[in-house]
Amino acid sequence: MIITPIQLRWSDFDILRHVYNGRYQEFYDAGKSEYFELVLDMQLSWTTTTEGFITAQTTTNYYSPIEFGQSVEVFTRVENIGNKSVVMFQQIRDVVNAEVKSDSRSVMVGYNPQSKETFEIPENWRKLIETEENQK
Numbered sequence: 001m002i003i004t005p006i007q008l009r010w011s012d013f014d015i016l017r018h019v020y021n022g023r024y025q026e027f028y029d030a031g032k033s034e035y036f037e038l039v040l041d042m043q044l045s046w047t048t049t050t051e052g053f054i055t056a057q058t059t060t061n062y063y064s065p066i067e068f069g070q071s072v073e074v075f076t077r078v079e080n081i082g083n084k085s086v087v088m089f090q091q092i093r094d095v096v097n098a099e100v101k102s103d104s105r106s107v108m109v110g111y112n113p114q115s116k117e118t119f120e121i122p123e124n125w126r127k128l129i130e131t132e133e134n135q136k
């Protein structure tokens with residue numbers, strides 16, 4: 001489980017005085033990127049990366065608005081490793097009282113941005129993810 005702090009900005013809020021729903025995906029993406037960097041040591045490069053992930057599916061629930069003045073963080077874990085894909089489960093929680101504001105489940109597919117082909121999740125990635133997820 002990786003925890004990513006989110007810095008809320010003025011422009012994250014909409015006219016109903018809460019965080020605009022489109023922003024949530026950006027928060028979840030920050031959590032995914034940090035998971036890939038910390039757990040898989042993935043260093044993304046525009047020109048040289050050949051092993052990354054692409055989003056095939058995502059489902060998001062919104063339980064409680066994020067209001068101005070609140071602080072949130074994203075919790076990210078991998079809950080299943082398939083052949084070419086992993087399922088990631090994420091939550092946005094209030095830092096102060098741990099209230100779950102939202103959760104999201106995504107299917108992330110191993111993807112080579114140079115060749116534009118999918119690939120099987122490498123054995124070393126499986127081990128690194130299993131080690132991360134089994135330690136808690």
Ligand SMILES: CC(C)(COP(=O)(O)OP(=O)(O)OC[C@H]1O[C@@H](n2cnc3c(N)ncnc32)[C@H](O)[C@@H]1OP(=O)(O)O)[C@@H](O)C(=O)NCCC(=O)NCCSC(=O)c1ccc(O)cc1
Binds near residue numbers: 033
């Ligand atoms: C996702 C795709 C590459 C899949 O292509 P396919 O030809 O179907 O792939 P495959 O047949 O090889 O299937 C590979 C796996 O994907 C799974 N898959 C494919 N499509 C789906 C859908 N729609 N739902 C669930 N699972 C899927 C499939 O079940 C296979 O899983 P395994 O059983 O574990 O092997 C293709 O549909 C595609 O290119 N879609 C567009 C993707 C896209 O543009 N996403 C948005 C941009 S990526 C992004 O925003 C991002 C954010 C944050 C990040 O950290 C990374 C990326």
